[in-house]
Amino acid sequence: MRRILSMVLAAALALSMLSTAAFAQTGETTTIKVFHTNDSHSRAKEVVDSKTGELTNIGFARFKTFIDSQEADGKLILDAGDTFHGMPFATIENGNSIAKILKAVGYDAISPGNHDFNYGYERLDVLSYRAGVKPLAANVTIGGKNAFDKYLIKNIDGVKVGVFGLATPETAYKTNPKNVAGLDFGDKESLIATAQQMVDELQERDCDVIIALCHLGVDPTSDIKSTDIANAVEGIDLIIDGHSHTELDNYKVGDTYIASTGNYLENVGMVTIKVKDGEVLSVEPKLYSAKELKNLPEDSKVKAIVDRIDENQKSILDVVIGKTPITLDGERETNRGGHTNLGRLITSAMLEETGADIALTNGGGIRATIEKGDITKGDVINVLPFGNYIVTKQVKGQDIIDALNFGMDFGAGGFPHFAGMTVEAKKVETTAEDGTTKTKGQVLSILVDGKPIDPNATYTLATNDFMASGGDGYTMLGNYPIENEFSALDEALIRYLSKVGDEGIKAIDAEERLILTDVAKNPALGSGTAATAPSTPSVPDDSDKNNPSTGRWAA
Known part of the structure; x- marks a missing residue:
C-alpha cells in the first residue's frame, strides 16, 4: 500500500512539474533574440583597414x-545564405572551413x-550536416x-518559434547550371503559394512566432523579392533576408519586418x-556595424578554430597545380599600364569557363x-x-567600346585586360584644367572573333563581379542584369592552367590582343569630361562611319 501511495505521489509530482514547464510563461513576457547574417561570402575573419586602423569586417x-x-x-542564430563560398579561405577546402566555424x-x-551551390547540391548537404545547421528551402524540389x-x-x-526557408529561383542561372541539375526552384507564383502554405502549417503546429529565412533580396531586377513575400503572404512576423547585399534596419512591409545585414560581415x-x-x-530589428562592435574581443574558441584552419591551409596552398615555362607577369x-601574359591567361580562363x-x-x-617553374x-x-x-552579361557593342575607352587609363587599376577580341588604340596625352597630364587610350578598331564589333549588336x-557592379568606374556595365554566375577567378585559372600546359601558356604569351600606337596630343580637358574622355563617339553617324571591312573608325 505504501509503495502504491509513493508511486501515485511521484506521478502527481511529475505531472505538476510538466505542467509548470509547459505553462511557465503564462502571463509573463518572453524575450527572444534572433541573431542573423547574410552574404558573408566566406569573409570569416576580422578585417582592419591598413590605412585607418578601423575594423571594417566583424x-x-x-x-x-x-x-x-x-x-x-532564448536565442536563434540564422544565416540567409551565400556563406560557404567566396574567398580562398573557403574554396580551397570546398567550404569545409566555413562549416567548422x-x-x-x-x-x-x-x-x-545561389553561391552555396557552387560546389554542387550534394556538397551543400554535406557542408550543412558538418556545420550542424538545417538548410531550409521549402520551394526547392528534386523529382x-x-x-x-x-x-x-x-x-x-514555452514559446514555439517556426522558421521556414526560401531560396531564390535565380540560383538556376546564378551558379553553374551543372551544380543544380535536377533541382526545381519554382517561380514567383509558386514561391508565394509555398510561403503561405508554410505559414499555415506552422500555425497548425501552434507556432507563436513565424520567421521566413530567405535568400531572395530586394533588387528591383529580381522577379521574386522578399518584399513580394511580405506583401502577399499573411502571418509572417519577420523575414531574415539576403542576396541583394542590402542593409535593411527596422524596415517594414505591411505587418512584416524585413532585416538584412548587407554583406561581408560589415554588419x-x-x-x-x-x-x-x-x-x-x-x-x-537592429543592425550593428563593425565600428559599433570594434571594442568587443573575439571569442577565443572560434578564433582558435580560424587560426588552426589558417595554419592547416598552408600545406594546401603548397599543392602544385601546374607549371609554367616562363614567368607570368x-x-x-x-598590369596597370598595358597587357601581360598573365592578364591574357586569366581572361582566356574566363572565356573557357563561360563560353x-x-x-x-x-x-x-x-x-x-x-615565377617560371611549378605553380x-x-x-x-x-x-x-x-x-x-565570374559573371556573364548581355552587353551592347557600344558599351564595350565605351568601357575600353574609359578603362584604358594608363597607370590606373581599372586598365582593361581582355580575351575574345583584338583592339587597336592610340595613346592620347590629355591635360586637365589644373595642368596635370595623363595618358589615355583611344580605341581605333575592335575585332570580335575576327569580325568588326557592331555597336548595335x-x-x-564575361567579367568579374566587381566590374559587373560598376566597380573601377565601369558604370556602363553595371546597368545590365547578370545573366549567369560562375566559379571564383582563382578556381577558373587553376583549371585552365592545368588544361593548357606549357604549349598553351607559350601560345598565349605570344598573342597580341592590344595594339597601341604612339602618343598624340589632345586638347585640354574640362573638369567635367576628364574622367571619361577621350571617347569613341556613340553609334557612328555619316561623318564617322564604321568601316565594315576593318572595324576601324575614321580618326
Missing part, C-alpha cells in the same frame, strides 16, 4: 562574443544562397520531392521579439607574379586574392 569570432553578451530567454558559433539554420527541410520549430521558454543583425500569452507584442606597373564572346577584367585585380595553389591565390567570381560578356 568576423565570426567577434560575432560569437556579441551573441554571448546578450541576455534573453558555423558549428562553433552555433547556427540553427541557413537559407541556401517532385523537397530537396531540403522546409522548416524547423524551436521551443523557447550583423539582432532582432528582439517579445511574446506574451502566445501573442507577439513587438519585433525590433603580375607586376602592378605592367562568352568576350572576357574583361581589371589590371588592378592582378596582384602577383608567378602552387598559393601562387594563384596570391595573384587573385579578392575572392571575385549584343555580345555575351
Whole structure:
C-alpha cells in the first residue's frame, strides 16, 4: 500500500512539474533574440583597414562574443545564405572551413544562397550536416520531392518559434547550371503559394512566432523579392533576408519586418521579439556595424578554430597545380599600364569557363607574379586574392567600346585586360584644367572573333563581379542584369592552367590582343569630361562611319 501511495505521489509530482514547464510563461513576457547574417561570402575573419586602423569586417569570432553578451530567454542564430563560398579561405577546402566555424558559433539554420551551390547540391548537404545547421528551402524540389527541410520549430521558454526557408529561383542561372541539375526552384507564383502554405502549417503546429529565412533580396531586377513575400503572404512576423547585399534596419512591409545585414560581415543583425500569452507584442530589428562592435574581443574558441584552419591551409596552398615555362607577369606597373601574359591567361580562363564572346577584367585585380617553374595553389591565390567570381552579361557593342575607352587609363587599376577580341588604340596625352597630364587610350578598331564589333549588336560578356557592379568606374556595365554566375577567378585559372600546359601558356604569351600606337596630343580637358574622355563617339553617324571591312573608325 505504501509503495502504491509513493508511486501515485511521484506521478502527481511529475505531472505538476510538466505542467509548470509547459505553462511557465503564462502571463509573463518572453524575450527572444534572433541573431542573423547574410552574404558573408566566406569573409570569416576580422578585417582592419591598413590605412585607418578601423575594423571594417566583424568576423565570426567577434560575432560569437556579441551573441554571448546578450541576455534573453532564448536565442536563434540564422544565416540567409551565400556563406560557404567566396574567398580562398573557403574554396580551397570546398567550404569545409566555413562549416567548422558555423558549428562553433552555433547556427540553427541557413537559407541556401545561389553561391552555396557552387560546389554542387550534394556538397551543400554535406557542408550543412558538418556545420550542424538545417538548410531550409521549402520551394526547392528534386523529382517532385523537397530537396531540403522546409522548416524547423524551436521551443523557447514555452514559446514555439517556426522558421521556414526560401531560396531564390535565380540560383538556376546564378551558379553553374551543372551544380543544380535536377533541382526545381519554382517561380514567383509558386514561391508565394509555398510561403503561405508554410505559414499555415506552422500555425497548425501552434507556432507563436513565424520567421521566413530567405535568400531572395530586394533588387528591383529580381522577379521574386522578399518584399513580394511580405506583401502577399499573411502571418509572417519577420523575414531574415539576403542576396541583394542590402542593409535593411527596422524596415517594414505591411505587418512584416524585413532585416538584412548587407554583406561581408560589415554588419550583423539582432532582432528582439517579445511574446506574451502566445501573442507577439513587438519585433525590433537592429543592425550593428563593425565600428559599433570594434571594442568587443573575439571569442577565443572560434578564433582558435580560424587560426588552426589558417595554419592547416598552408600545406594546401603548397599543392602544385601546374607549371609554367616562363614567368607570368603580375607586376602592378605592367598590369596597370598595358597587357601581360598573365592578364591574357586569366581572361582566356574566363572565356573557357563561360563560353562568352568576350572576357574583361581589371589590371588592378592582378596582384602577383608567378615565377617560371611549378605553380602552387598559393601562387594563384596570391595573384587573385579578392575572392571575385565570374559573371556573364548581355552587353551592347557600344558599351564595350565605351568601357575600353574609359578603362584604358594608363597607370590606373581599372586598365582593361581582355580575351575574345583584338583592339587597336592610340595613346592620347590629355591635360586637365589644373595642368596635370595623363595618358589615355583611344580605341581605333575592335575585332570580335575576327569580325568588326557592331555597336548595335549584343555580345555575351564575361567579367568579374566587381566590374559587373560598376566597380573601377565601369558604370556602363553595371546597368545590365547578370545573366549567369560562375566559379571564383582563382578556381577558373587553376583549371585552365592545368588544361593548357606549357604549349598553351607559350601560345598565349605570344598573342597580341592590344595594339597601341604612339602618343598624340589632345586638347585640354574640362573638369567635367576628364574622367571619361577621350571617347569613341556613340553609334557612328555619316561623318564617322564604321568601316565594315576593318572595324576601324575614321580618326
